[in-house]
Amino acid sequence: MFVHAVYFWLRPDLTDAEQAQFVAGLERLKTIKSAEQCYVGVPAATDRPVIERSYSYALVLVFTDEAQHDAYQVDPVHQQFVAECKPLWASVRIFDSIG
Numbered sequence: 239m240f241v242h243a244v245y246f247w248l249r250p251d252l253t254d255a256e257q258a259q260f261v262a263g264l265e266r267l268k269t270i271k272s273a274e275q276c277y278v279g280v281p282a283a284t285d286r287p288v289i290e291r292s293y294s295y296a297l298v299l300v301f302t303d304e305a306q307h308d309a310y311q312v313d314p315v316h317q318q319f320v321a322e323c324k325p326l327w328a329s330v331r332i333f334d335s336i337g
Contacts, residue, residue: 239337240301242310247329248294256326263323264297270316272309275300294327304336 248260261278268276277298281291301307310316 240304240307241335241337242299242301242307243333243335244297244299245290245293245331245333246295246297246327247292248326249328252326260295260323260326263319264295266315267297267299267319270310270313272301272306272313273299274302274306293331307334 246260248257252260264278267273268278270276275298277296279296279298281293281296282289285291299307299310301310
C-alpha cells in the first residue's frame with residue numbers, strides 16, 4: 239500500500255468562485271483510475287495541542303503500490319489540476335508513506 243497525503247493552505251484572498259474551482263479540481267482527481275481510494279476533506283473540529291488544523295483542505299489517496307502513485311502523478315487529470323489550481327494555494331505539504 240502507498241498512501242499519498244496532501245495538505246493545502248489556500249490563499250486567504252480567494253473569491254468564492256476560486257475556492258469552488260479548487261474544490262472542483264480536487265473532486266476531479268477522484269476520477270483517476272490508478273488511485274484505489276481518494277478522500278477530500280477539511281480540518282475536523284477536534285482541538286488538542288498536537289493536532290494541526292491550520293490547513294484548508296486535505297487530499298488523501300491510497301494506491302496499491304508506488305508504480306500506481308507514479309502513474310497518478312503523470313495522469314492528465316492530475317497535471318491539469320496542478321496547472322489550474324497551483325495559483326490558488328499559498329502552501330502545500332505532502333506526506334507519502336508505505337505499509
